[in-house]
Amino acid sequence: MSSLLKRYDFIIKIDLIWLSNYVASFLLILILNFVLPRMMPGDPLHAIYGEEALIAMTPEMEAEIIKRFALDQPWHAQLLTYIIALLRGDLGYSYYYRTGVSDVILCFLPWTLLLTGLAFMISSCIGVILGIESGYRRGSKFDGFMLPIMMFLGGMPDFFIGIILLLLFGVTLGLAPLGGAMSPYAGHSGIDLVMDIAHHLMLPLITLVLVQLAPTYLLTRNAMLTTLRARFIMTAKATGLSEGDIRYKHAGRNSLLPVVTAIGIRVPNMITGALFLEIVFSYPGVGTLLNTALSARDYPLIQGVLLIVTVTVLTTNFLVDMTYTRLDPRVRYAR
């Protein structure tokens, strides 16, 4: 018993060291976010808010902003103010929306999280399952059918698939709405509301899933082909395990290891893809918000969005790493 405890103790210790890596990268991002606008030539106020915004500002507003960011104070005071503001969830003031950046982002973020979260889960699950089946039955009809389709999908740019789906199902067939996340002022509630949201989510979600499916599928299939050559597969066969157990419990589980790493690496790619797609589908997520902020040159908003996106990416990577460690005992004890 005591040895068991000791072993867990060991894991926790290891996990802490590894967690600190994430904390370090997070701090680095915060500091960059703080330093970059202040390193631009000229007045930080100009750098943070841009010429145009300042022209529209009254001297009172300007004084308020200077006070708020402690721009007249030495840099360490500014840093302190910045961090305290962040801790309070204050990412600055969006002059375009005329409200706090965090409030604006919180309005848009749930839609992006819904879209990318679902797309992430669905594409990973389907990709892995199809990859396992395809790899296990290499050369079969199923494999011969899936492989070219996936390679074709994998070669298409995401917004391109989005535009085609939008034209086909939205414009021509009229099966899906052309934009938005829900019907405005429809007053739906309960099931109707969920259905309405799903209806709007459908096309962007399918696009994102299709785009993300191919790499997961291809990698899983490849990993399966390698795993199936491992000797423990022969051991499993000689033990008389069922096909399903061999395919999923042994070959599949072991093939998952490289796939999980790759999925983790592809999370940022998926988020940027989602940002593009939101613009294509006029989906009111962070991508649309970023687009608006960019065209309005709302720098605090842009910075806020970037910070949130980076934090999201870091968090997902952390979760993926955790999963990997749970999946592979060799990593668990070697770290």
Added chain:
Amino acid sequence: MMLEISGLVARYGEHEVLRGIDLRLEKGDSLAIIGESGAGKTTLGLAMMRLTGARLDGKLLFDGMNLLEFSEDEMRRLRGDRMAMVFQNVEDALDPVYTAEEQVCEAISAHNKWSKTRIRERARALLTAVGLDEMRYRLYPHQLSGGERQRVLIAMALANDPDLLILDEPTASLDALTKADIVELLRSATSDRISIIITHDISLASSLSKKMAVLYSGAIMEMGRTADLIRNPKHPYTRGLLRSFPSMSTTKDLQGIPGRTIPGIGGCPFHPRCTQKMEICEREVPRPVELNGRQIACHRGGIVPLLEIRDVSKKFNGFHAVSHVTLTLYEGETVALVGESGSGKTTLAKILMGLIEPDSGEILLEGERARWDAGFYRRVQMIFQNPKESISHRLNVLQAVREPLDVQKMGSEEERITSAMWALESAELPTDPEFLRRYPHQLSGGEAQRVAIARALVMHPKLLIADEPTSALDPSVQAKILRLLMDLQERMGLSILFITHDIALARKVSDRIAVMLRGSIVEEGPSGEVLREPAHWYTASLVECASICTRTVGVPAMEQ
């Protein structure tokens, strides 16, 4: 419970990996399948479980059911339940993501609908039985040592108490002590079922099996009782395998088998490497023939007797120089005739060479009565103790070596020179004109003996009678000459009757030893056996003497 395999053929495309295997095993039988890598051993093991990717034909009867007609699902229910396999403990023989206990549990639950607790209890009992430390049950394969992983693999195979247990190289890559433990464990695991041990490790095979089959190029060359087969191999391939395997019971230096496996040839698969092949061996596949519990697939019925001495006696003035000597020399083997001076060794050699007429008894060469004509001397040659005296001082090297051809009027002038050059090269001598023109007195002792060997080889003899061939040489030259003789034997299948008084020397070069005392052979047997347990007091005293004489001679210790 019975496993009956007949005419089992495994093919990958056109290539036959197994060419008609016949086996019959009953409960309690243990069969070792030995052979070089690529012989098809593992394919045979996997074929019994129908786990090989090769196409199978023939009959595979397990308990009366032909497994080759079973569906994949029916096979799956047999595997791990009634038939199980222990794989070689390679790095990934166990799934890296599950613990030892989980994998044994899985092997049990694959064939039993038991509660989780019951399965776990059984798994733990198995792991205890195979001697895995309790603290290590919940560890992952990468945290276990090679021996521990092997134990887990054995526990998995034994999970459902199979009737047929196949062990594929179960101790490869284990150190000697761990190996001894695992062998002990396997010995108890293999009893009371049919077990098949696939290995190239003859010592493992001999400790785990009662029967042994030698597989070569997908065909069984020889099969018989393990102890018997090792003591007295009858197929040239079996003998070659045994000679290449380092063991504590043989004393002769390691020899190999010439050439390498050539896949997909017609006739006897071993014929390109066989030193006693005939024309038929290239044409027809030999059928396995059983005789006295030994099955041999060889057109010549196994290793052929080359020289048979039957009850030969010779008296000189009422003194029995040679009395009732019976001795058989097989193709490609070395028999050492050991005895003190005056024991009749040289007289016997002279009788064999036809220099002295025996009073009684007969001598057969390749089954025919020796007539000591030209044909006889083409097949039997002799080398003597003192080479400088045995080569005429009037002949130079080339003349001396080609002289036997000139005497027998064999071949044209050019052919004789070519043969002589070949013989010189075989004896590892230079063939430059300067050397060829040398006379015996210009040669060193070692060179002169090599010339004598080349002179004997030029006739492509089958038997070489070597009477104290190295006693006049210094030890380092002696070692080289002996090495040369063994190499020639390996390459050409030469039989050697090695006459010596030095039992320590005989031990290193001979397959069998015959001890001669006062004209009779008092003891004869495999060298290792004769030396380890001499049956006759005279042999014992010879061994004793040699031990005392050589005990003090060893590699000197390094000065500190």
